[in-house]
Amino acid sequence: MTASDGCGAPAGGVSAPADVGDQAVVQGRVTHDGAPVATGYARLLDSGGDFVAEVPLGSDGGFRFFAAPGTWTVRVLAPGGLSGDQSVTADTGRLAAVELAL
Amino acid sequence: MSRSDVLVDAAWVESHRDDPHVVLVEVDEDTAAYDKGHIRNAIKLDWQKDLQDHVRRDFVDKAGFEALLSERGIGNDDTVVLYGGNNNWFAAYAYWYFKIYGHRNVKLLDGGRKKWELESRELVTEVPKRAATHYTASDPDSSIRALRDEVVAAIGTWNLVDVRSPDEFSGKLLAPAHLPQESAQRPGHIPSARNIPWSKAANEDGTFRSDDDLRELYSGAGVDFGKDTIAYCRIGERSAHTWFVLHELLGQPNVKNYDGSWTEYGSLVAVPIELGAAS
Numbered sequence: 001m002t003a004s005d006g007c008g009a010p011a012g013g014v015s016a017p018a019d020v021g022d023q024a025v026v027q028g029r030v031t032h033d034g035a036p037v038a039t040g041y042a043r044l045l046d047s048g049g050d051f052v053a054e055v056p057l058g059s060d061g062g063f064r065f066f067a068a069p070g071t072w073t074v075r076v077l078a079p080g081g082l083s084g085d086q087s088v089t090a091d092t093g094r095l096a097a098v099e100l101a102l
Numbered sequence: 103m104s105r106s107d108v109l110v111d112a113a114w115v116e117s118h119r120d121d122p123h124v125v126l127v128e129v130d131e132d133t134a135a136y137d138k139g140h141i142r143n144a145i146k147l148d149w150q151k152d153l154q155d156h157v158r159r160d161f162v163d164k165a166g167f168e169a170l171l172s173e174r175g176i177g178n179d180d181t182v183v184l185y186g187g188n189n190n191w192f193a194a195y196a197y198w199y200f201k202i203y204g205h206r207n208v209k210l211l212d213g214g215r216k217k218w219e220l221e222s223r224e225l226v227t228e229v230p231k232r233a234a235t236h237y238t239a240s241d242p243d244s245s246i247r248a249l250r251d252e253v254v255a256a257i258g259t260w261n262l263v264d265v266r267s268p269d270e271f272s273g274k275l276l277a278p279a280h281l282p283q284e285s286a287q288r289p290g291h292i293p294s295a296r297n298i299p300w301s302k303a304a305n306e307d308g309t310f311r312s313d314d315d316l317r318e319l320y321s322g323a324g325v326d327f328g329k330d331t332i333a334y335c336r337i338g339e340r341s342a343h344t345w346f347v348l349h350e351l352l353g354q355p356n357v358k359n360y361d362g363s364w365t366e367y368g369s370l371v372a373v374p375i376e377l378g379a380a381s
Contacts, residue, residue: 039219051301052267053278056135056187068274077306079222 024090027064028098030076036061037102040078047071074098105313108350109212110183112223118183119143125176125232128215129186129196139225141185141218145174145232149192149339153199161361167203167239175232178206185211185218188339189301189308195342197350198359202247204240210346213308220307246349248332248358250366253292254373261331262295263320265344266364270336271297273377276368277336285336286368290375292334297380298323300340303347316347327354334360334367 026044030037042063043054047070055063057076065072067090075085082102090096110118118124119142126144128136136146147153152170155162162170176182182200186193193210200208211218219225248256256262269275273289291297302319303311310316321327331348333341338361345359360367367373 041216041220046267046269048268050268051299052269054188066277068269077216077220079220 020093020095022092024067024069024092025064025095026067026072026074026088026090026098027095028062028074028086028088028100030057030061030063030078030084030100030102032078032082032102037076037078037082040076040082043075043077045073045075049073068092074100076100076102078102104353105310105351108209108346109310110209111212112218112221115141115183115211116223118181123177123179124181124183126183126185126211127176127193127196129184129192130188130215131192132187135187135215137227139227142224142226142228143230144185145230147174147196149195153196159362159366161199161202164203164239164242167199168237171237171239172235175235176237177235178238181207181209183209183211185214187215189216189304189343190214191300191339191343194346195339195361198246198342198345202242204243212310216308245356246345246358248334248360250360250362250370252358253332253334253360253362253367256330256332257292257374258294259329261325261329262292263325263331263333263341263344263348264291264295264297265300265333265335265341266291266297267299267301268297268379270364271295272379286365288368288375290368290377291364292367293374293376295334295376296324298325298344300335300343303344310347310351313351316352320348320352327352330356330358332358332360334363336364337361338363 038059040057041054044052044065046052069091071089073087077083084100084102086098086100088096088098128140128144129147131149133146133148184193184196264271271291276285276289333344335341341359348354349357
């Protein structure tokens with residue numbers, strides 16, 4: 001079975017190379033005071049603010065989503081009540097990069 | 103059945119995690135999370151390797167479940183407390199699975215791994231040793247599992263609750279957005295299904311919303327509590343989360359989880375499919 005057979009949390013982070021292909025990838029990194037946020041969660045919300053997906057952050061503070069073309073919001077939750085939102089536009093065949101400082 | 107019978111909070115876990123008859127179990131698809139750190143004395147179950155048959159598309163049979171629990175040191179009288187990532191998707195799936203095989207005392211940690219982590223509670227890497235048991239499972243309880251023919255027969259008759267995101271329901275996406283977009287042969291949803299994403303049942307920290315909020319959520323979206331219900335998603339774990347809400351928290355009598363879900367239904371030949379957003 002491949003990783004895509006499940007709905008589960010993939011290994012955190014974005015160390016594996018992204019094969020963008022015909023996917024609309026939203027990828028980014030979360031920092032706090034300049035350091036990566038290694039414990040936390042990134043959630044993808046649709047244009048109506050509804051939850052679409054959530055992944056744990058990698059040890060480098062990284063996350064990745066395979067979205068669809070359109071406008072999305074990435075919302076990050078981290079210990080200590082830290083959170084942050086950022087809007088991002090995804091397109092097919094392109095990697096949309098997000099840098100989020102909490 | 104009430105909330106306190108099926109849900110525990112972090113304080114309960116912290117005061118019971120050293121009780122030998124309480125077995126904490128982290129359930130994930132990717133067990134790297136467990137290996138990185140888990141609640142003290144928790145063992146792990148791998149959703150795919152441990153709980154799925156390796157040949158057929160099915161979960162492990164009764165003998166396989168007995169062998170698994172015996173080997174992991176879970177006894178018939180132990181209280182099993184499940185938790186995991188993804189807002190307890192896989193823990194809820196495992197809960198449903200333990201119920202299929204008749205385990206008496208099983209609970210979920212409300213909020214799962216996420217809430218525990220966001221509260222900076224202790225995680226350890228030591229793996230506990232539990233002595234093997236002789237676990238005896240019941241015959242599978244088919245009253246809480248829907249297979250494809252029942253699902254087709256339920257169109258327009260039972261409540262069908264599609265718990266995927268609106269974009270998966272409408273056919274825009276084939277899989278949740280943290281996965282590459284490949285899955286069933288066809289996108290869309292089962293005709294007459296209501297789209298009530300699993301996430302609407304959870305707070306941002308992963309805990310379940312109040313019973314009153316939950317009742318209003320489902321009845322407001324067109325679920326008739328006087329009827330039987332089938333919940334589905336893509337592979338049956340998000341819908342296990344909704345099955346838990348409807349059957350265990352709200353006490354609805356006849357709720358089934360369709361674990362074949364969209365990866366099966368969307369690949370069936372000659373069954374009806376609808377596209378487009380919920381009406």
